[in-house]
Amino acid sequence: xxxxxxxxxxxxxxxxxxxxxxxxxxxxxxxxxxxxxxxxxxxxxxxxxxxxxxxxxxxxxxxxxxxxxxxxxxxxxxxxxxxxxxxxxxxxxxxxxxxxxxxxxxxxxxxxxxxxxxxxxxxxxxxxxxxxxxxxxxxxxxxxxxxxxxxxxxxxxxxxxxxxxxxxxxxxxxxxxxxxxxxxxxxxxxxxxxxxxxxxxxxxxxxxxxxxxxxxxxxxxxxxxxxxxxxxxxxxxxxxxxxxxxxxxxxxxx
Amino acid sequence: xxxxxxxxxxxxxxxxxxxxxxxxxxxxxxxxxxxxxxxxxxxxxxxxxxxxxxxxxxxxxxxxxxxxxxxxxxxxxxxxxxxxxxxxxxxxxxxxxxxxxxxxxxxxxxxxxxxxxxxxxxxxxxxxxxxxxxxxxxxxxxxxxxxxxxxxxxxxxxxxxxxxxxxxxxxxxxxxxxxxxxxxxxxxxxxxxxxxxxxxxxxxxxxxxxxxxxxxxxxxxxxxxxxxxxxxxxx
Numbered sequence: 001x002x003x004x005x006x007x008x009x010x011x012x013x014x015x016x017x018x019x020x021x022x023x024x025x026x027x028x029x030x031x032x033x034x035x036x037x038x039x040x041x042x043x044x045x046x047x048x049x050x051x052x053x054x055x056x057x058x059x060x061x062x063x064x065x066x067x068x069x070x071x072x073x074x075x076x077x078x079x080x081x082x083x084x085x086x087x088x089x090x091x092x093x094x095x096x097x098x099x100x101x102x103x104x105x106x107x108x109x110x111x112x113x114x115x116x117x118x119x120x121x122x123x124x125x126x127x128x129x130x131x132x133x134x135x136x137x138x139x140x141x142x143x144x145x146x147x148x149x150x151x152x153x154x155x156x157x158x159x160x161x162x163x164x165x166x167x168x169x170x171x172x173x174x175x176x177x178x179x180x181x182x183x184x185x186x187x188x189x190x191x192x193x194x195x196x197x198x199x200x201x202x203x204x205x206x207x208x209x210x211x212x213x214x215x216x217x218x219x220x221x222x223x224x225x226x227x228x229x230x231x232x233x234x235x236x237x238x239x240x241x242x243x244x245x246x247x248x249x250x251x252x253x254x
Numbered sequence: 255x256x257x258x259x260x261x262x263x264x265x266x267x268x269x270x271x272x273x274x275x276x277x278x279x280x281x282x283x284x285x286x287x288x289x290x291x292x293x294x295x296x297x298x299x300x301x302x303x304x305x306x307x308x309x310x311x312x313x314x315x316x317x318x319x320x321x322x323x324x325x326x327x328x329x330x331x332x333x334x335x336x337x338x339x340x341x342x343x344x345x346x347x348x349x350x351x352x353x354x355x356x357x358x359x360x361x362x363x364x365x366x367x368x369x370x371x372x373x374x375x376x377x378x379x380x381x382x383x384x385x386x387x388x389x390x391x392x393x394x395x396x397x398x399x400x401x402x403x404x405x406x407x408x409x410x411x412x413x414x415x416x417x418x419x420x421x422x423x424x425x426x427x428x429x430x431x432x433x434x435x436x437x438x439x440x441x442x443x444x445x446x447x448x449x450x451x452x453x454x455x456x457x458x459x460x461x462x463x464x465x466x467x468x469x470x471x472x473x474x475x476x477x478x479x480x481x482x483x484x485x486x487x488x489x
Binding site: 071073090093094096097098100104106107108116117120145146147148165 | 383384386387389390391392393397401404405406486487488
């Protein structure tokens with residue numbers, strides 16, 4: 001199912017042949033104020049290499065907001081975001097994709113949800129769409145209305161739709177929250193395959209087990225500030241900040 | 255009471271026998287109101303979508319005006335269209351007054367704000383759901399608008415049928431610009447008004463029965479559509 005041949009035909013994975021690459025992504029002094037409250041507080045971050053970066057932190061730490069800022073869905077109050085050394089333009093954003101915690105599916109069939117994105121990118125082809133649906137295990141559901149799928153299936157469809165654009169960076173905002181373990185595992189397999197095939201993954205999760213399985217590096221966010229950005233093994237074995245130690249031990253409640 | 259019973263019996267006989275005068279009036283009513291609905295949809299659905307999606311100075315005022323125009327009195331619309339199409343009016347040269355076209359124009363003006371205002375609300379609700387995903391996918395505004403119109407199609411069909419219901423049931427505008435001319439501009443509502451004033455209750459009742467049947471059919475259609483689309487999770 002996660003055959004590299006699917007990537008080879010261009011149906012999945014990061015688009016190749018486009019230059020220059022949009023990595024590294026960098027945030028400098030990123031600030032976000034909402035209604036006078038500082039939700040992101042001077043974040044500096046560099047996403048340089050492919051692989052999976054997991055953003056962790058307690059509720060209200062600003063993880064989802066940081067993801068939206070990096071993807072350009074909301075403008076920062078202050079600070080600067082750049083991708084590939086250039087500004088976060090529409091052209092750059094078109095080479096990124098995002099999967100939300102609650103999948104937003106068009107009121108159409110499963111196949112039509114994929115076709116919409118493929119057509120948008122001028123890549124509409126039944127073969128490509130079928131390969132994507134096969135990749136996420138939904139090829140037998142192609143004709144079904146998307147909203148009749150189960151929660152896990154809907155999230156897999158959202159993931160297939162994101163992969164349909166061939167993103168160089170894929171943001172995932174707690175995509176497995178409230179999914180059963182089997183659905184979670186399926187999503188992790190698909191995300192892992194995309195990461196191994198060159199897509200930069202930025203993944204927000206609360207699940208420590210999931211983070212350990214997926215992460216190459218971990219960004220630990222607390223009260224809108226990055227307290228740690230380090231290799232995953234190091235973060236889980238020897239967290240440097242007291243907040244991270246408390247979080248990993250289940251002692252932080254917000 | 256006895257007279258009413260007789261009139262009702264004659265009315266039923268007219269309906270059952272598919273009386274030619276009755277059919278002509280019903281046919282013209284449907285032609286005028288369906289045409290008005292189609293023209294209104296062509297204008298009002300894109301208008302509703304633009305107001306729903308676009309952010310521009312004065313948008314709030316546009317929404318208030320659209321909502322207020324939903325309550326346009328038909329006789330006022332009839333009077334305005336009459337003034338436009340009469341010989342002394344700017345479009346008098348077109349000689350459209352007292353023709354079905356004039357009636358279509360009047361009904362179109364009457365129901366366009368209704369369809370635009372209701373479709374704006376439907377599309378805006380859906381847009382709130384889709385907006386962040388569309389922004390993430392860098393969907394251009396015209397593609398977003400087309401997608402919203404398509405995905406809201408079942409709800410918008412209900413809106414269109416509401417406009418049709420308003421058009422087919424109104425009498426004030428069409429009697430002013432159509433003149434209720436026999437075999438030319440006589441529609442169900444104007445005929446009911448005329449026949450009632452003449453005391454010919456049978457034809458008036460027969461037309462009333464047909465009008466009620468159409469209202470019933472339209473509402474049944476709307477309910478069937480909504481339940482079908484809900485069953486398939488398209489709403």
